[in-house]
Amino acid sequence: MASPLDQFKIKAIEGLDFQLLGYDISFTNSALWMALAVVVSTLLLTVAMGRGSLVPSRWQNISEMLYEFISGMISDSVGKEGKKYFPFVFTVFMFVLLGNLLGMIPYSFTYTSHIIVTFSLAMLVFIIVTLIGLFRHGFHFFSLFMPSGVPLIMAPLLVPIEILSYLSRPLSLSVRLFANMMAGHTMLKVFAGFSVSLGVFFGLVPLAVNTALIGFEILVALLQAYVFTILTCMYLKDSIELH
Amino acid sequence: MTDDNRFDDLAKRLKAAEDGSSGKTSKNSQKTEDSPEMKRNIGIALRMGTEFVAGVVVGVVFGLLIDHYFGTSPVGLIVLFIMGCCAGFMNVYRAVNRMGYRVGYNHTPDNDKQDH
Numbered sequence: 001m002a003s004p005l006d007q008f009k010i011k012a013i014e015g016l017d018f019q020l021l022g023y024d025i026s027f028t029n030s031a032l033w034m035a036l037a038v039v040v041s042t043l044l045l046t047v048a049m050g051r052g053s054l055v056p057s058r059w060q061n062i063s064e065m066l067y068e069f070i071s072g073m074i075s076d077s078v079g080k081e082g083k084k085y086f087p088f089v090f091t092v093f094m095f096v097l098l099g100n101l102l103g104m105i106p107y108s109f110t111y112t113s114h115i116i117v118t119f120s121l122a123m124l125v126f127i128i129v130t131l132i133g134l135f136r137h138g139f140h141f142f143s144l145f146m147p148s149g150v151p152l153i154m155a156p157l158l159v160p161i162e163i164l165s166y167l168s169r170p171l172s173l174s175v176r177l178f179a180n181m182m183a184g185h186t187m188l189k190v191f192a193g194f195s196v197s198l199g200v201f202f203g204l205v206p207l208a209v210n211t212a213l214i215g216f217e218i219l220v221a222l223l224q225a226y227v228f229t230i231l232t233c234m235y236l237k238d239s240i241e242l243h
Numbered sequence: 244m245t246d247d248n249r250f251d252d253l254a255k256r257l258k259a260a261e262d263g264s265s266g267k268t269s270k271n272s273q274k275t276e277d278s279p280e281m282k283r284n285i286g287i288a289l290r291m292g293t294e295f296v297a298g299v300v301v302g303v304v305f306g307l308l309i310d311h312y313f314g315t316s317p318v319g320l321i322v323l324f325i326m327g328c329c330a331g332f333m334n335v336y337r338a339v340n341r342m343g344y345r346v347g348y349n350h351t352p353d354n355d356k357q358d359h
Contacts, residue, residue, distance in 0.1 A: 162330075
């Protein structure tokens, strides 16, 4: 029987395995689903919104809801200044959300279940947020690491701890998303394996569990996209308004 | 079917939908008050573990790097491991206090209000 971890294997799509200067640059199943996520979100936000009718169709309703959700999140947690960075936050949200949700389709591939993908996303957020802070505040940005009201004598101890705490952000951001997605998908496969090995009658019990788990996984998929985005907003807020 | 008919039909359906939903609105509005709070709490619960571990891991990695490049083994690892633990605790502390995960903690009534 296939291992529950087989679903995370990265394979080159048949006929699309390329080599460039000794590097493997094949178009893989991971890349395929990332491309699909981009296509789906583009279609959802352009074709569905195309007519922009006053009485929205279902699809238009979905895209309006997504827009309002993120726009509300930004104005709640970042403030007015954050509106400028809406495209960035929205792109991150859609990419993570579609990665999680497309991964729930049977036989698909969940690219957010790979640490390197989520870590790259988290590093992207981390670097952009740091650069925004540096451009807005210049050298003053580093006052982030020295909380106000702390006696100067504590600085040698506190500043390194604060820097470590700051640097741990991309790690916790990426590990959270990756661990949730990978654990969930592995669990689904393990229970499906029980169903197969227990036969037609007793196999129904793990099947029932699996049905409940699928619902739970969809909740996790939505929730993790939300958490990733709200933390991006929080970090953005820190950079925009230093305390 | 003429256009008038269609609009009548639409008006009827709209009215039916409004009647149907008006009973629910009170329930719905209550629900929407609960659910973001609930979502936020689940989110915070899921965050705690990784917040702490991330601090420790970053501390250990930097400790090993410092040891590797400056040949201070094992002092760098020990010191940065402890500092990483502190950073991890600080992450958790901030997350619990809903202080927006900010590096640097600064209680002002204004800040505390904005964080929720």
